[in-house]
Amino acid sequence: MAELSQSFVQAGHSGxxxxxxxxxxxxxxxxxxRTLAELSMLSDRxxxxxGVHRSQIQSIAMEASHRK
Incomplete structure (x- = not known):
């Protein structure tokens, strides 16, 4: 019985x-x-x-989204 209660609490916590x-x-x-859209709107100049090439936009956006 105690095992069942613990499982229930753990399941609620994981939810x-x-x-x-x-x-x-x-x-x-x-x-x-947002980063992808903003950088894509910029001209090549x-x-x-x-210091960014157009081919780097996706990786820069990915890095920005994973910062904490």
Whole structure:
């Protein structure tokens, strides 16, 4: 019986982590999309001034979304 209670509490706790993880992933996705959109709007000259090549935009957006 005690085992069943512990399993139930652990299951509730992992559900909480699920939603926390889901929110973190959603926020990271939003940062990725925003960074990608903003950098994509820049001209090649503006990107050059920043020291960025157009082929690097996706990796820069990915790095931005995984920073804490």
């Amino acid at each position: 909480s982590n699920f939603f926390t993880d889901l929110r973190a992933r959603y926020n990271a996705w939003r940062i990725y999309r 503006e990107l050059y001034d920043l």
